[in-house]
Amino acid sequence: MARITVNRKSHDIDVDPNTPLLWVLREQVGLTGTKYGCGIAQCGACTVHIDGAAVRSCSLPVSGAEGKQITTIEGLAQNGVLHPVQKAWLEHDVPQCGYCQTGMIMAAVALLMEKPKPSDADIDSTITNICRCGTFQQVRAAIHAATNA
Amino acid sequence: MNHVVRMNRRSFVIGTAAVGGGLALGLELQIGSGEAEAAASEPEVNAWVVIRPDETVVIRVAKSEMGQGTITGLAQLVAEELECDWSKVTFEYPTPGQNLARKQVWGTMFTAGSRGIRESQELVRNGGAVARQMLLQAAANGWNVPVSECSAVNGAIAHKSSGRTTTFGKVAEAAGKLEPPKDVQLKDPKDWKIAGRSLKRLDTIDKLTGQLIYGIDVKLPGMLNAAIKDCPVFGGKLKSFDAEKIMGMKGVQKVVRVGESAVAVVADTWWQAKTALDALPIQWDEGENANISSASIAEWLKAGLDAEQAFVGNQNGDVKAALASAAKKVEAVYSYPYQNHATMEPMNTTALYMADKCEVWCPTQNGDRALAAVIEASGLSAPKCEVHKLPLGGGFGRRTFTDYIHQAVAIAKEMPGTPVKLLWSREEDMAHGRYHPITQAKMVGGFDASGNLTALHMRISGQSIFASVRPESLQNGRDPATFQGLNPSGPEAAIGYTIPNLLIDHAMRNPPVPPGFWRGVNINHNAIYLECFMDELAHSIGQDPLEFRRRLMAQHPKHLAVLNAVAEKIGWAKSPPQEIHRGIAQMMAFGSYVAAATEISVDNGNKIKIHRIVAATDCGTAVNPAQIERQIAGSFVYGLSALFYQECTLNGGRIEQENFDTYDSMRIAQMPKVESIVMPSGGFWGGVGEPTICVAGPAVLNAFFNATGQRIRSFPLKNHNVQFA
Ligand code: FES
Ligand code: FES
Numbered sequence A: 001m002a003r004i005t006v007n008r009k010s011h012d013i014d015v016d017p018n019t020p021l022l023w024v025l026r027e028q029v030g031l032t033g034t035k036y037g038c039g040i041a042q043c044g045a046c047t048v049h050i051d052g053a054a055v056r057s058c059s060l061p062v063s064g065a066e067g068k069q070i071t072t073i074e075g076l077a078q079n080g081v082l083h084p085v086q087k088a089w090l091e092h093d094v095p096q097c098g099y100c101q102t103g104m105i106m107a108a109v110a111l112l113m114e115k116p117k118p119s120d121a122d123i124d125s126t127i128t129n130i131c132r133c134g135t136f137q138q139v140r141a142a143i144h145a146a147t148n149a
Numbered sequence B: 001m002n003h004v005v006r007m008n009r010r011s012f013v014i015g016t017a018a019v020g021g022g023l024a025l026g027l028e029l030q031i032g033s034g035e036a037e038a039a040a041s042e043p044e045v046n047a048w049v050v051i052r053p054d055e056t057v058v059i060r061v062a063k064s065e066m067g068q069g070t071i072t073g074l075a076q077l078v079a080e081e082l083e084c085d086w087s088k089v090t091f092e093y094p095t096p097g098q099n100l101a102r103k104q105v106w107g108t109m110f111t112a113g114s115r116g117i118r119e120s121q122e123l124v125r126n127g128g129a130v131a132r133q134m135l136l137q138a139a140a141n142g143w144n145v146p147v148s149e150c151s152a153v154n155g156a157i158a159h160k161s162s163g164r165t166t167t168f169g170k171v172a173e174a175a176g177k178l179e180p181p182k183d184v185q186l187k188d189p190k191d192w193k194i195a196g197r198s199l200k201r202l203d204t205i206d207k208l209t210g211q212l213i214y215g216i217d218v219k220l221p222g223m224l225n226a227a228i229k230d231c232p233v234f235g236g237k238l239k240s241f242d243a244e245k246i247m248g249m250k251g252v253q254k255v256v257r258v259g260e261s262a263v264a265v266v267a268d269t270w271w272q273a274k275t276a277l278d279a280l281p282i283q284w285d286e287g288e289n290a291n292i293s294s295a296s297i298a299e300w301l302k303a304g305l306d307a308e309q310a311f312v313g314n315q316n317g318d319v320k321a322a323l324a325s326a327a328k329k330v331e332a333v334y335s336y337p338y339q340n341h342a343t344m345e346p347m348n349t350t351a352l353y354m355a356d357k358c359e360v361w362c363p364t365q366n367g368d369r370a371l372a373a374v375i376e377a378s379g380l381s382a383p384k385c386e387v388h389k390l391p392l393g394g395g396f397g398r399r400t401f402t403d404y405i406h407q408a409v410a411i412a413k414e415m416p417g418t419p420v421k422l423l424w425s426r427e428e429d430m431a432h433g434r435y436h437p438i439t440q441a442k443m444v445g446g447f448d449a450s451g452n453l454t455a456l457h458m459r460i461s462g463q464s465i466f467a468s469v470r471p472e473s474l475q476n477g478r479d480p481a482t483f484q485g486l487n488p489s490g491p492e493a494a495i496g497y498t499i500p501n502l503l504i505d506h507a508m509r510n511p512p513v514p515p516g517f518w519r520g521v522n523i524n525h526n527a528i529y530l531e532c533f534m535d536e537l538a539h540s541i542g543q544d545p546l547e548f549r550r551r552l553m554a555q556h557p558k559h560l561a562v563l564n565a566v567a568e569k570i571g572w573a574k575s576p577p578q579e580i581h582r583g584i585a586q587m588m589a590f591g592s593y594v595a596a597a598t599e600i601s602v603d604n605g606n607k608i609k610i611h612r613i614v615a616a617t618d619c620g621t622a623v624n625p626a627q628i629e630r631q632i633a634g635s636f637v638y639g640l641s642a643l644f645y646q647e648c649t650l651n652g653g654r655i656e657q658e659n660f661d662t663y664d665s666m667r668i669a670q671m672p673k674v675e676s677i678v679m680p681s682g683g684f685w686g687g688v689g690e691p692t693i694c695v696a697g698p699a700v701l702n703a704f705f706n707a708t709g710q711r712i713r714s715f716p717l718k719n720h721n722v723q724f725a
Helices: A021-029 A084-091 A101-114 A120-126 A136-147 B035-041 B070-082 B096-101 B121-143 B168-176 B205-209 B270-279 B287-291 B294-304 B319-324 B367-378 B403-413 B426-431 B465-469 B523-540 B545-552 B557-570 B625-644 B693-708
Strands: A002-006 A009-013 A047-050 A053-056 A069-071 B049-051 B057-060 B089-092 B150-153 B156-159 B164-167 B224-230 B237-241 B252-258 B262-267 B282-285 B311-316 B328-336 B348-354 B357-362 B385-389 B420-423 B439-447 B453-462 B501-508 B581-589 B592-603 B607-618 B673-678
Touching: A002 A021, A009 A021, A021 B270, A047 A101, A053 A101, A084 A101, A084 A136, A084 B205, A101 A120, A101 A136, A101 B205, A120 A136, A136 B625, B049 B121, B049 B168, B057 B070, B070 B089, B070 B121, B096 B367, B096 B385, B121 B150, B121 B156, B121 B164, B121 B168, B156 B168, B164 B168, B224 B252, B224 B270, B224 B403, B224 B426, B237 B252, B237 B262, B252 B270, B252 B403, B262 B270, B262 B403, B294 B439, B294 B453, B319 B439, B319 B453, B319 B501, B328 B523, B348 B403, B357 B367, B357 B403, B367 B385, B367 B403, B403 B420, B439 B523, B453 B523, B523 B545, B523 B581, B523 B693, B545 B557, B545 B581, B557 B581, B557 B592, B557 B607, B557 B673, B581 B693, B592 B693, B607 B625, B607 B693, B625 B673, B625 B693
Parallel strands: A002 A069, B057 B089, B224 B420, B357 B385, B453 B501, B607 B673
Antiparallel strands: A002 A009, A047 A053, A047 A069, B049 B057, B150 B156, B156 B164, B224 B262, B237 B282, B252 B262, B311 B501, B328 B439, B348 B357, B348 B420, B439 B453, B581 B592, B592 B607
16 A cells, blocks of 8 residues: 655555655556656656656655655646746757656756755756657757846 | 547547647547548538637647648648638548548548648648638638639738628538639748748647547447467567466456567457456467577678679769779778667557457558558458558657558457457567667778878668568669768658768668668668768867868858858857867758767766757758757757667567666756757758658767767767767
């Protein structure tokens, strides 16, 4: 059993406590916006926020997230209004296939919470998500744009 | 927000992202008769266009969207001819079953080879133009006036002399009942208003909110999940497994033999399935390939460099004689490794098998072949099978194959009535790719006494994709695709140089590793071989690499134009700033002429920083320049990731790299500034997703030589301890 709070909603889940949070979110909570890309903390497709910090949920057992605030991509928009980062992404037409983008956005939001005006170097050292489609040029532009929003 | 896929009657509409943002995926679960007619549930003007009473224009897109923007580009072309209001446009995918039932009204669904737009542009423009004429006719009929007096602009129809107006939405139903006109006039691209513009993509919003349903996200009532392991040695078989050991594990429902070589665990959740599979004792019959290694393959290919027998791809003059009498000879041997596609979304398919019906939900670049795979694997007739195409989390050529669809149907067949989602782990994806083919090349150039290049022999030794994937396309054993970018002439992939004595030939060597179309296909290595060696030749006689090329390109004005464009923009004529070194390359492929020039700096002799890449493409006709620029930059990420990091090596007949920790991919920190020059010269339609991928590599390598004097001829660069700064 695990009790987790996702997007401010509490869930009691019958699950092996070693199950990675990613799979609990996708398969038990039913939130599939958080993606699987590698399972070994390399790609960032599974990025969520735990107490406001970006975490790769494929490599965190669900037991490690109990009692904490988990935010997924589905919890980013409030009352149907897109988060400024999502808006910047839309404005810059960032996604190609889109598969990595939810994780990319979660990583960018976490960066902006920490550093509201990140430099290129901050972006380089913090946004380490893989995008096989190669959207990086637009990702960078959108992050800078979101700081001015 | 819907987290569970919502069911409705129309299997037809899948992920209409532009409608109301969060609209969930419509999945048809009405198994049984009448499903194929679901397409008729909404009145259409013709196969391409549905216009709803609220003026929404639904454009049907037969090609697969994998990030390349084909939905938006194709919709622009339809909308252009239709004369509709772009802000009202949304899209949907017809299913392969509907395409078959309607005698391929949407043409082929195959989406690869940078053909999404160029191959279907005429068909879709025609579809839009026909629909427009039918709408005009319906309005004219209503007013009892000649259709020639009516015109359509922005979704509104007007009869000028009487001042009457109506809208597409009002006449769409009547239009759909009319006989389509036989001949319609297509617009000249110079009159375009919607096509040719940098419009935003139609399918973005759901990618930002997590609402877009990819294949991996499909959820059906009562669905179980499967994890699979195929024999890690290519060609090996499954000998036995001990299901008893894992049947007691939580959630495990069944352990299934899949074909001759694989085993799958079916469980309530995928994580349970995967955990149990990892614990399953499995015996493989590794077969005859168990001794294959990268070293043994390299030896075999090396012998091909001097082999007597080779297929000729391009020949003029007498290379042998010219080289024998050359005043100066230059020789170099290059090689290029196996690489995996590593799409962000691993392979997956959800299948539901019943005695008289088999339905599949999957990401595929090949809708028609996916349906054929379902028919074959299920043993049911075509009308009893259906495929629902889902947005792809990357394709790059990997999803032209249907191996994972076959597997999913085979598993579902063991559990009739229960939908099963098969998902590969990343490890399985790395072990069972359809790899970029492996080749080597021996390059020999000869100069006369005054420094003119009189002879070039390029001998490629290595793997043919067609021999494995499409043997019917071989020409007397020769694989014409091997010579991509090196052909004597033609609209697809011609060489850009004229050399008096030229021979390009291929000694085919096909190791037992399955090759596939990998973004760019054969130009990735052909461009490195040719364009790096061109630099070697230039330097060997002390000439500027750009000037050296120009002298050989007089008869290839389109190749030359893109090369000149990048040279000018990078400022080739002036020497670069301190510490900055430049490289240049050009190629033609997929019907487009491309070139790149780059500026790099190198720290400590091995740490490369790419400051700029200027890229030019003449793709003939540009449907959406902003999306083309994204494809160029994206192709560089894919190609440079391969150049710097990626190699699939073999040991004991199996691929050694298992995940992104040993098969790395570029991050934002390594991303150079990409400046694109989109310079369509008109009169033809070239591809954009792939061609540019091949010029970044040689441009960077040529710059690296300028910086260090070191010429690297085997890849990836990490093997030489050369890395991103
Ligand atoms: S899936 Fe978690 S980092 Fe890749
Ligand atoms: S947009 Fe496709 S992987 Fe990033």
